[in-house]
Amino acid sequence: MYKKAKTWISNNPDLSFAILLSICVYAYFAFTNDLFATHRTGYAIMERFAVLGLVGLALTLCIIAGEIDLSIGSNAALSAVITVRFTDSLGAPTALIIALVIATMIGAIQGYFIAYLRVRAIVLTVGTLMLLRGVSLFAAEEKTVMLTDFRVPDFISTKMLWYFSPASLLVVSMFIIVGLFMSYTRYGREIYAIGGARKEAIAAGISLKRPMIIVFAISGLCAGLGGAIIGLRSGTAQALGLQYVLLAGTVAAFIGGVSIMGGKGGVIGAAIGTLSVNFLNTGLVFNVTPAFMVQLYLGILLIIVIMFQTGSRVFDENQRRKQILADADNLARQLSKRRKFLKAPP
Amino acid sequence: MSIDSSVENPNLIQRLTRDYSLLVLALVAVFIAVFIIGAATAPNFLTILNIKTILRDAAIVGIMAIGLTFVTLSGNFFLLSMKETAALSIIAFATSMSAGYGFEISFLFTMIIAMIAGAIQGLLIGLGGNPIVVTLGAAGLFFGIGSWWSDNLVVSFRRPHGAEWLGSGSFLGLPNITIAFIIIAVLAEFVLRRTSFGRQVYLVGANRATGRATGHENLPMAIKVCIIASVCSAFVAIAFSAQVSSAHVNYFSSSFGSSGDMTIMVIATVMVGGNSIMGGYGSSLRSSLGAVFISTCDNMMVLHGYNSGPRVLAVGLMIVFSIMVFALVQRGSRSVE
Numbered sequence: 001m002y003k004k005a006k007t008w009i010s011n012n013p014d015l016s017f018a019i020l021l022s023i024c025v026y027a028y029f030a031f032t033n034d035l036f037a038t039h040r041t042g043y044a045i046m047e048r049f050a051v052l053g054l055v056g057l058a059l060t061l062c063i064i065a066g067e068i069d070l071s072i073g074s075n076a077a078l079s080a081v082i083t084v085r086f087t088d089s090l091g092a093p094t095a096l097i098i099a100l101v102i103a104t105m106i107g108a109i110q111g112y113f114i115a116y117l118r119v120r121a122i123v124l125t126v127g128t129l130m131l132l133r134g135v136s137l138f139a140a141e142e143k144t145v146m147l148t149d150f151r152v153p154d155f156i157s158t159k160m161l162w163y164f165s166p167a168s169l170l171v172v173s174m175f176i177i178v179g180l181f182m183s184y185t186r187y188g189r190e191i192y193a194i195g196g197a198r199k200e201a202i203a204a205g206i207s208l209k210r211p212m213i214i215v216f217a218i219s220g221l222c223a224g225l226g227g228a229i230i231g232l233r234s235g236t237a238q239a240l241g242l243q244y245v246l247l248a249g250t251v252a253a254f255i256g257g258v259s260i261m262g263g264k265g266g267v268i269g270a271a272i273g274t275l276s277v278n279f280l281n282t283g284l285v286f287n288v289t290p291a292f293m294v295q296l297y298l299g300i301l302l303i304i305v306i307m308f309q310t311g312s313r314v315f316d317e318n319q320r321r322k323q324i325l326a327d328a329d330n331l332a333r334q335l336s337k338r339r340k341f342l343k344a345p346p
Numbered sequence: 347m348s349i350d351s352s353v354e355n356p357n358l359i360q361r362l363t364r365d366y367s368l369l370v371l372a373l374v375a376v377f378i379a380v381f382i383i384g385a386a387t388a389p390n391f392l393t394i395l396n397i398k399t400i401l402r403d404a405a406i407v408g409i410m411a412i413g414l415t416f417v418t419l420s421g422n423f424f425l426l427s428m429k430e431t432a433a434l435s436i437i438a439f440a441t442s443m444s445a446g447y448g449f450e451i452s453f454l455f456t457m458i459i460a461m462i463a464g465a466i467q468g469l470l471i472g473l474g475g476n477p478i479v480v481t482l483g484a485a486g487l488f489f490g491i492g493s494w495w496s497d498n499l500v501v502s503f504r505r506p507h508g509a510e511w512l513g514s515g516s517f518l519g520l521p522n523i524t525i526a527f528i529i530i531a532v533l534a535e536f537v538l539r540r541t542s543f544g545r546q547v548y549l550v551g552a553n554r555a556t557g558r559a560t561g562h563e564n565l566p567m568a569i570k571v572c573i574i575a576s577v578c579s580a581f582v583a584i585a586f587s588a589q590v591s592s593a594h595v596n597y598f599s600s601s602f603g604s605s606g607d608m609t610i611m612v613i614a615t616v617m618v619g620g621n622s623i624m625g626g627y628g629s630s631l632r633s634s635l636g637a638v639f640i641s642t643c644d645n646m647m648v649l650h651g652y653n654s655g656p657r658v659l660a661v662g663l664m665i666v667f668s669i670m671v672f673a674l675v676q677r678g679s680r681s682v683e
Contacts (some may be wrong), residue, residue, distance in 0.1 A: 068478055117673035122423060122478050123623045127665035130610050134659025142653050239655075243607070247486050250479060260476040292498060292595075296490020302483030303470065310475045 014257030015269055021255060022276035029283030036286055039162045045278050046168040047157065047233075052281075053171055053274040054226035055245045056252030057178060058219035060270035063253055064182075065215045066195035066262030067114065067121030069107075072249065073242045074132035075220055076227030079103045080237035081140045083228040084147055092152045092232065100224045106132070107220020111213040118208075121216075136239040147235040156232055167229045174225065178218065179267035191215050196263020244295070251298050252277045254305045261313075381642070388649040398520065400638070400645050405527035406582055407608075408637030411615035412534045413578025415633040416571040418616050419538070421551035421564075421625025423477045425572065427467065427485035428579050429598040429608040434492040435460050435580035440501040440593030449508030456580050463488060464576030465569055472565030485609075492595040502592035513588030523585045527634070530578070534630035547571065552626025611661070615640055618664045622672060640664070 009016045030037040055072060062069045079099040086095035110128055114121050147153065156167045164172075182188035190211040193201040202208060226245070231237040256273030258265030277298070284294050385391050410428055418424055425431075438459045442452035463484070470480045515522045538544035550557040550567045557564070587593045598608040619636025621628025640661060647657050 068476075070478070113670075117670060119669060119673045120423075120624075123669055124666070126424070126610065126613055127617070127662060127669050129662075130607075130614060130658060130665055131662030133607075134655055134657075134662050137653070137655030137658055142655055247482055250482055254479070260479060290493070290498065292490050292493035295486045296494065299483045299486025299488075299490060302479065303487065306470065306475045306480055306483060310470070310473050314474060 014265070015272070018255050018257055018269055018272045018276065022272055022279060025276055025279040025283065029279060029286065033283070033286050036283060041282065041286075042163045043159060043165070045275070045282050046163050047165060048278045048281060049274055050165070050168040050171045051226045051230050052245065052248050052252060052278060053175065053271065054222040054229075055249035056256065056274040056277070057175060057267065057270045058222035058226075059246075059249045059253040060256060060258055060265055060267070060273075061178070061182070061191065061215050061222075062121065062219050063258040063260065064195045064262060064265055065191050065211065066198060067212075067215075068125070068250075069110075069216065069219050069223075070122055070125040070246065071110070071128040071132055072219065072223045073244075073246050074129045074136065075103055075106055075223040076230070076245060077237070077239055077242045078106075078132050078136040078139065079224035079227035080231030080242065081136045081145055081239055084145045084231040084235070084237040085139065087152060087232065088148055096228050096232075099228050100221060103224025103227070104217050104221045107223070108213050108217040110220070111216030112209065114216070115207075115209040115212040133240065140237065140239040142239070144236055144238050147232075150235055152232055153235045156229065167233065171225070171229075174222070175267055175271055182267055187211065187214055192263050194262075196261075198262075247295065247298055247302070248277055248281075251302045251305070254302060254309075259309060260306075381646075384643075384646040384650070388646050391646060391649055396645065396649075398524075400641050401524045401527075402521050403645070404634075404637040404641040405521075405523045406586065407611055407615050407641065408527050408634050409530055409578050409582050410575075410608075410612045411619070411633040411637050412530055412630045413575035414612055414616050415534070415619075415621060415628065415630045416538075416547060416574045417477075418621055418623060419551045419625055419628055420547045420567050420571045421554060422471055422568055422571065423623060423625075424613045424616065425467065425481040425575055426478060426609055427463075427481040427488060428575065428612050430485040430488040430492070431460060431463050431576050431579040432583040432586075432598045432608070433595040434463060434488040434495075436583035436587045436593040436597060437492045437496045437501060437595060439580075439584050439587050440503060441495065443507060443509065443587075444501055444503040449512075452509075453584060456584055457577060460576040460580030461573050464573035467576075468569030468572030469565075471572065472563075472568035489595060496593070496595060498595065500592050500594045505591055507588075507591065509584070509588035512585050513590070523589075526581070526585065530581075531630060531634040538630055543570070548626055550625075611640075614661050614665045617668045618661075620668065620672075623669070 035041060055076070058069065058072055079102070082099040082102060083092075083095045086098060090098075106128070110121075110124060113119075114124055117124070157165045159165060160169065182191065187210070190201070190206050191214065193204075193206055194208060194211050198208075227237075227242060230242070252273040253265070253270060254273070255276050256265055256269030256271070258269065280297065280301075281294055284297065390396055410432070414424055414428060435456050439452050439456040442455050443449070447455070467481055467484050470484075471477045512522055512526075517525050538547065546557075546562050546567065549560070550562050550564055554564060557567075583593075583598075586597065615636045616628075616633050617623060617636075618640060619628070619632035619634070621632055643660060643664075644657055647660065
């Protein structure tokens with residue numbers, strides 16, 4: 001058992017680090033605050049998880065594919081505005097489906113253009129970030145849109161099974177589906193391939209378009225669902241809101257073990273990374289920390305994680321260079337020995 | 347053989363898709379047409395006061411954009427922390443002014459803080475961190491420090507102060523911030539064209555490997571360009587604070603100005619001006635013109651009575667258009683990463 005755990009840790013160093021970090025954060029707040037380790041707080045954390053988890057998942061998938069989707073906050077805001085605006089007239093399910101279809105289509109179109117134009121995603125998505133803000137301002141008519149019927153918000157935050165609500169159950173099932181998709185289907189593996197080794201993947205005959213469209217469509221779907229949940233839960237939506245999700249989602253993805261070079265990380269990591277961020281968030285709120293301090297801590301956390309990653313990459317590179325030099329040295333020595341042996345008179 | 351024949355006798359569509367210059371010209375012509383129609387129909391567009399307003403708006407975004415141009419040209423994409431650096435600087439300046447130090451000392455103090463902020467980001471980027479992720483984290487950090495320092499309150503200082511000439515003074519009929527914008531634009535253009543540092547920025551941006559082979563690593567370059575960008579941000583913050591005699595971390599957030607987020611506006615200016623976001627191609631003059639162009643369009647739409655939705659949408663369309671033209675024109679002419 002112990003040995004098994006040891007090999008698992010050495011096989012998954014990033015994941016075990018993420019688990020350790022989340023346990024540490026949870027334990028710290030559980031010990032300093034009596035109310036933290038109750039199932040009511042657990043429910044609150046799962047409610048946060050419903051939104052941030054989706055953003056973290058979307059960013060994890062994008063970073064696995066070697067790109068970053070900066071327009072995720074705008075897409076979520078657009079979806080929130082559409083859902084809230086049409087819920088009164090069309091009913092919540094129809095409004096939700098319309099919003100999700102639009103968000104997924106936006107993601108897929110972005111993915112198509114990234115693959116077709118061969119630009120980096122950050123370049124295109126910084127444009128669509130602004131574009132979608134404009135569209136959502138249009139859709140909201142520059143106002144804060146509101147629900148008049150509050151049965152829907154009541155329904156989606158009904159407590160079930162102590163920890164869950166319909167919204168968070170939906171998100172958890174989404175995680176499971178995406179996780180299975182990423183590990184067990186060919187399309188999922190293609191996403192890993194174009195992230196980790198793009199040139200090799202293209203040389204091996206994977207078209208860039210399909211995985212790029214799939215990954216950005218899933219990212220758009222996740223962003224749209226997150227925005228719709230936040231809009232329906234609070235009953236209001238703002239076109240210029242939800243800017244903060246990008247930082248929190250990126251922190252979650254990086255804690256979950258993705259590498260900026262792509263091809264690393266996974267859905268479980270995204271879940272654990274988001275949980276750590278949520279523990280930190282909720283715990284800080286419990287200890288009456290102002291909202292801007294949360295941003296400060298998240299910023300510091302992100303910079304530390306990046307420093308570790310960059311440092312380890314530079315270290316690895318140096319090691320490899322040293323190894324190559326040593327190998328070459330060894331080879332030269334052996335060759336010269338052999339030459340001496342050959343030249344030596346019988 | 348079939349390839350040869352298609353090269354020799356291209357039909358119109360093939361020629362168009364191969365040679366995008368016609369497309370570019372057509373779209374630029376559309377822009378010019380829209381501009382002239384707008385100028386002719388918008389009320390009070392061609393008055394001296396309005397042109398001054400346009401230049402003033404352009405100056406605030408433009409100075410930041412010139413700073414960011416250095417980062418973009420050196421191949422480090424863009425900084426997502428421009429607005430937060432400005433927020434930190436504005437708090438530093440106003441706190442120092444309200445504590446009774448003079449303008450000069452406050453100015454130096456703010457600049458030193460901005461330089462430290464830039465140097466930290468540049469160091470992390472130069473060591474191999476992804477510019478977007480590093481500056482996203484730095485943005486959260488700077489904004490948090492600014493809010494914490496000011497307790498999330500408005501810091502104000504009394505009216506007769508040493509910075510008034512920068513905020514509300516004018517020279518030759520133009521506001522001083524506009525004069526500063528022109529001076530910075532000329533200076534930046536001179537540095538980029540005529541000094542060896544400027545040429546190194548282009549070299550590192552155009553080809554990282556060549557830069558390294560000729561002894562110009564990205565690490566010192568990233569630190570230098572990030573400091574330049576941060577100092578430009580801080581300058582805008584100081585000028586803004588000098589004008590309103592107060593400071594708050596949210597001055598540069600989404601409620602600022604007309605079109606969305608300040609950082610994204612600055613990035614938009616750099617892109618719309620026609621700088622290659624991958625580095626090595628462009629100039630600070632383009633960014634300045636981009637700033638004037640965006641603020642002219644914005645002004646025109648305001649005069650026509652449009653709300654913020656269409657205006658943000660227009661800027662977004664301009665960015666996407668610029669990206670697409672660039673990607674299509676440059677396709678095949680340089681290796682894609």
